[in-house]
Amino acid sequence: MFVRSNTRKLKKFTEEVINIIFPLTCPVCQEVLKVNYIQICDTCKKSLPYIGEPMCKKCGKPLMLEEQEYCYDCSKKEHLFNKGIALWVYDDRIKGSLYRFKYNNKREYAKVYANEIMHKYGEKIMSWNVDAIIPVPLHKSKLRSRGYNQAEILAKELSTYIGAPVYTNCVKRIRKTLPQKGLNNKQRINNLKNAFKIVNFDVKLNKVLLIDDIYTTGVTMDGVAEVLRETGVSDTYFVTVSTGDGL
Numbered sequence: 001m002f003v004r005s006n007t008r009k010l011k012k013f014t015e016e017v018i019n020i021i022f023p024l025t026c027p028v029c030q031e032v033l034k035v036n037y038i039q040i041c042d043t044c045k046k047s048l049p050y051i052g053e054p055m056c057k058k059c060g061k062p063l064m065l066e067e068q069e070y071c072y073d074c075s076k077k078e079h080l081f082n083k084g085i086a087l088w089v090y091d092d093r094i095k096g097s098l099y100r101f102k103y104n105n106k107r108e109y110a111k112v113y114a115n116e117i118m119h120k121y122g123e124k125i126m127s128w129n130v131d132a133i134i135p136v137p138l139h140k141s142k143l144r145s146r147g148y149n150q151a152e153i154l155a156k157e158l159s160t161y162i163g164a165p166v167y168t169n170c171v172k173r174i175r176k177t178l179p180q181k182g183l184n185n186k187q188r189i190n191n192l193k194n195a196f197k198i199v200n201f202d203v204k205l206n207k208v209l210l211i212d213d214i215y216t217t218g219v220t221m222d223g224v225a226e227v228l229r230e231t232g233v234s235d236t237y238f239v240t241v242s243t244g245d246g247l
Contacts, residue, residue, distance in 0.1 A: 027109045028097050038108055040116065049089035050120065051243070059218055060085035061243050079218050080225040081236045085124065086215050086243035087117050094242045098213050102150045110150070113241050114157035121239070125162060128237050131205045133159050133166045134228075136212040136220060137173045137196070155211040158239065164209065170201045171224055196227045205231065210238040 023032045026041040028048065033041060040048070054063040056071040058079060063071060088094050101109040118125070135151035143149055155166045175195040210224055215238065225236040 027100075027106070027112050028093050038112055040112060044093070048093065049091055051086060051089060055085075058083060059215060059243070061215075062089060062245060073217050077218070080222045080229070081210070081218070081238055083128075084210075084215065084218075084221065084238035084240070085121050086240045087113065087120065088242045090214060090242040090244055098150075098241060102213065103146070105147070107148065107150075107153050110153040110157045113154055114161065117158065117239060117241075118161045122161065125209070125237075125239065128207060128209065128235075130162070130164050130207045130209040130237065132203075133162065133164050133209045133211060134171055134224070135166070135168060136210060136224060137168075137171055139173045139176045141176055151212045154213070154241070158209075158211065162209070167203075170198065170203075171227060172197050172199050193223075196223050198227050198231055201231050205233050207235040207237070208233050210236060212238065212240050213242070215240040215243040 024036070024038050025032055026044055027038065028040055028044040031041055031043075033039065051060065051062050054066050054068060055061060056063060056074050057069050058074040059071060060083075061071040061073075097109065100106040101113075133155045135149055135155040138146070138149045138151075149168075152166070152168050155168075159166045173195055174197045205228075208228055210221055212220065215221070221236070221238050225233075228236055
């Protein structure tokens with residue numbers, strides 16, 4: 001009992017020292033947190049562009065009018081995925097947070113994103129009753145240079161809430177594509193044409209949840225959903241951290 005008590009005290013002391021030397025900061029504004037666990041600070045929570053109704057019934061983008069059912073993109077195109085949602089509208093604050101998550105090794109942000117997503121959309125996500133979670137894959141060259149796939153880290157955090165397994169090797173990005181940002185819709189489609197391939201798929205899945213950091217026009221989600229259909233997947237949903245305006 002004495003040893004166990006001392007071990008707990010030592011662990012707590014060590015954590016306090018680490019927090020003094022390397023203080024935890026808000027994933028959005030980077031202000032030092034007053035708690036000993038990472039979270040979004042109260043100031044950011046009050047001002048961040050969380051998405052609420054009205055939102056697109058297909059992709060979850062925010063809409064301007066209550067009577068709207070679909071965003072501009074979804075009203076013009078029949079997507080291959082069933083439905084999706086995003087946590088925030090993409091703005092400069094979210095852009096900075098996601099940049100650090102993807103390129104500055106801030107992998108701990110995934111825990112915060114997952115917690116926020118499930119707090120807001122947990123009931124809806126659970127109602128989809130998915131068999132598996134699949135992160136949108138990176139090309140091997142990008143994965144090698146970055147060292148990790150941010151979508152995979154987020155998928156694993158969400159899996160702890162949802163209870164569905166994460167499959168990371170069944171879909172591969174076989175073409176080195178350009179960043180989708182800055183491309184028009186036709187260029188986006190051509191950029192991702194035949195970019196994904198099914199490999200090592202030896203399990204029968206019906207409903208799959210795709211995970212990525214940003215949703216724009218849905219071309220990426222459609223590309224993955226298309227190859228998943230080849231395996232017999234009937235329903236494909238997605239969750240992202242952010243999305244654009246639906247207009």
